[in-house]
Amino acid sequence: MTDIVTALAETIGEKSVVTDHDIVSSYLTDWTGRFRGEAFCVVRPVNSKQVRDTVDLAKRFDVPLVAQGGNTGLVGGATPVKKAIILSTKLLSGIELDHDLQLAKVGAGVTLSALNAEAQKAGLKLGVDLASRDSATVGGMVATNAGGIHVIRYGGMRRQVLGIEAVLGNGRLISRMEGLEKDNSGFDWPSILCGSEGTLGVITQLTLKLVSVPRHRAVALVALHTLSAALAVMTEARRRLGGLSAMEFMTSNGIELVSNLDGAPWPFNNIPSISLLVEAAGEDDQMEKLAYFLDSLEDVVDAVMAGDSAADGLWYWRESHTLAISRKGVARKLDVSIPIRAIPAFVDDLTHLLENDYQQVKPILFGHLGDGNIHVNLLDVAEGDTGIEHRIYKMVSTYGGSISAEHGIGRAKVNELALTRSQDDIESMKSVKSALDPASVLNPGVLFV
Ligand SMILES: Cc1cc2nc3c(=O)[nH]c(=O)nc-3n(C[C@H](O)[C@H](O)[C@H](O)COP(=O)(O)OP(=O)(O)OC[C@H]3O[C@@H](n4cnc5c(N)ncnc54)[C@H](O)[C@@H]3O)c2cc1C
Structure with missing residues (x-):
C-alpha cells in the first residue's frame, strides 16, 4: 500500500516533499525549546492547489497536518502533538x-x-x-x-x-x-x-x-517607582498625547537580564522598579510634544528620549526581553490580559503567590501596558511542576482577565481554556471545528484537548 509520503510526492511533486532527517528535525521544536513533535515529512507547497492536495491526502490517510509559518509562536501551536505532516508556508510568497x-x-x-x-x-x-x-x-x-x-x-x-x-x-x-x-x-x-x-x-x-509610515517619531524611556504610576502616565497619554503609538512596561528583573546581553549601556544610574517606554509618532516633529508631555507628569523619577532612527536604541531594551530570557533557560511563558485598573492588584497577588510558594522561581514581567497585556515569564520552575501556571491562570480568571492575550492557546494552555470560556462556549467552538474540519486532521491537540 502507498504510504502518505509517497502519495504526497506523487501528487504534488518530490521537490515539495522534504524527508531529509536533519531538515525535517529543524521544524520539530518550537521557538521556546519547550515543545517537540514528530513528522513524516515537511511539505513546502508553492500554491493553493498544492495546499489543497496536501489537505486531501492528510484526510485520506488520516494523518494530522500542522501548518507552520515562521515557527515563532510561543505556545507550541506549530509543533505537532501527534506524528504529522508539517505544511511549511514559506514558499507561499508574493x-x-x-x-x-x-x-x-x-x-x-x-x-x-x-x-x-x-x-x-x-x-x-x-x-x-x-x-x-x-x-x-x-x-x-x-x-x-x-x-x-x-x-x-x-x-x-x-x-x-x-x-x-x-x-x-x-x-x-x-x-x-x-x-x-x-x-x-x-x-x-x-x-x-x-x-x-x-x-x-x-x-x-x-x-x-x-x-x-509616520514621518517622525519620538520615544521616551521613563523610570518610575510603581505600576500605579505607570498606569497614571498611560491614562494621561491616552488623553493628551495625540500621536501615542506604543506604551510598553518592563520590570527590573527583565532590564537586568537585557543588561547582561551587553548590547548597550543602561541609560540611568539605577535600574528602577518599573520602566515605561512611550512612543509618539506623526507627521510633524514629536520630540517637543513628548518632552512637554513628560514635563507635565508628577511621578517620573527619570527619563531619556530619542527621536526617529535613534529611537530604536531605546526600543532595544524592550525588544531584547524575549531573547534575554531564552538565554537564561526555558521559561514558562504566560501571556495574560487583565482589566487595566486591576493590573497593580493582580501583580501584587502574583508576587505574594511566588514569594510564598515558589521562592526559587524568577519572574520577569513586561508587556503592552496600553492593552492590559502582561507577559509573565517564569524562570527556574521545577521540572514537572504543572501547578504553577494553573494557579496563575485561575488568579487571572478571578480578575476577569484572559489566559491568552495575544499568543493563542496552542498546546501550552489547552487544559486551561475552561477557566475563561464556558462549556457552552467551548462546545460551540468545537461545533465550528467539526463543521470545517470533520476528520479533525488540522492541528489536533491544539486549542482543544
Ligand atoms: C521575539 C518574539 C517576540 C514576539 N512578540 C510578539 C508580540 O509582540 N505579539 C504577538 O502577538 N506575538 C508575538 N510573538 C509570537 C509570534 O511571533 C506570533 O504568534 C506570530 O504571529 C507567529 O507567526 P509565525 O509565522 O511564526 O507562526 P507559527 O509559529 O509558525 O505558527 C503559529 C500558529 O499559527 C498556525 N499557522 C501558521 N501559519 C498558518 C497558516 N498559513 N494557516 C493556518 N495556520 C497557520 C500554526 O499552526 C500555529 O498554530 C513573539 C515571538 C517572538 C519569538
Whole structure:
C-alpha cells in the first residue's frame, strides 16, 4: 500500500516533499525549546492547489497536518502533538501592493519584515509590529491574531485583514481576496480564521490594510517607582498625547537580564522598579510634544528620549526581553490580559503567590501596558511542576482577565481554556471545528484537548 509520503510526492511533486532527517528535525521544536513533535515529512507547497492536495491526502490517510509559518509562536501551536505532516508556508510568497488604496495582497508565507520592506518604498507599513518580524509570517500572524507593540494605535491583526484565501479542513477552498471595506454577504471568513491557530484551515493568501509610515517619531524611556504610576502616565497619554503609538512596561528583573546581553549601556544610574517606554509618532516633529508631555507628569523619577532612527536604541531594551530570557533557560511563558485598573492588584497577588510558594522561581514581567497585556515569564520552575501556571491562570480568571492575550492557546494552555470560556462556549467552538474540519486532521491537540 502507498504510504502518505509517497502519495504526497506523487501528487504534488518530490521537490515539495522534504524527508531529509536533519531538515525535517529543524521544524520539530518550537521557538521556546519547550515543545517537540514528530513528522513524516515537511511539505513546502508553492500554491493553493498544492495546499489543497496536501489537505486531501492528510484526510485520506488520516494523518494530522500542522501548518507552520515562521515557527515563532510561543505556545507550541506549530509543533505537532501527534506524528504529522508539517505544511511549511514559506514558499507561499508574493507581494502585490495597491499604493492608492493602501492594500497588499500577500502570500501567507511572507514575513512581516519582507512585507514592510516592500511597503516602505511607498511610505506604507503594516499596522501590527512585533519583535519576531524577521521570521513571523503574515499567515501565522493572522492564525494567531497577533497583537504586538502598536495595538494601542492600529488594533491587532484582525483589524488589518480585508481578504483571505484558505483551504479548510474539509478540503474546500474559500477565496475573498477583493479587499472590500464593506461586504456583508454571509459569514466573515477573515474573522472566523483569525485566531484559529491552524485548526480550521490553512491560510494561503491575504489582503491586508496598510497604514502610512509616520514621518517622525519620538520615544521616551521613563523610570518610575510603581505600576500605579505607570498606569497614571498611560491614562494621561491616552488623553493628551495625540500621536501615542506604543506604551510598553518592563520590570527590573527583565532590564537586568537585557543588561547582561551587553548590547548597550543602561541609560540611568539605577535600574528602577518599573520602566515605561512611550512612543509618539506623526507627521510633524514629536520630540517637543513628548518632552512637554513628560514635563507635565508628577511621578517620573527619570527619563531619556530619542527621536526617529535613534529611537530604536531605546526600543532595544524592550525588544531584547524575549531573547534575554531564552538565554537564561526555558521559561514558562504566560501571556495574560487583565482589566487595566486591576493590573497593580493582580501583580501584587502574583508576587505574594511566588514569594510564598515558589521562592526559587524568577519572574520577569513586561508587556503592552496600553492593552492590559502582561507577559509573565517564569524562570527556574521545577521540572514537572504543572501547578504553577494553573494557579496563575485561575488568579487571572478571578480578575476577569484572559489566559491568552495575544499568543493563542496552542498546546501550552489547552487544559486551561475552561477557566475563561464556558462549556457552552467551548462546545460551540468545537461545533465550528467539526463543521470545517470533520476528520479533525488540522492541528489536533491544539486549542482543544
Ligand atoms: C521575539 C518574539 C517576540 C514576539 N512578540 C510578539 C508580540 O509582540 N505579539 C504577538 O502577538 N506575538 C508575538 N510573538 C509570537 C509570534 O511571533 C506570533 O504568534 C506570530 O504571529 C507567529 O507567526 P509565525 O509565522 O511564526 O507562526 P507559527 O509559529 O509558525 O505558527 C503559529 C500558529 O499559527 C498556525 N499557522 C501558521 N501559519 C498558518 C497558516 N498559513 N494557516 C493556518 N495556520 C497557520 C500554526 O499552526 C500555529 O498554530 C513573539 C515571538 C517572538 C519569538
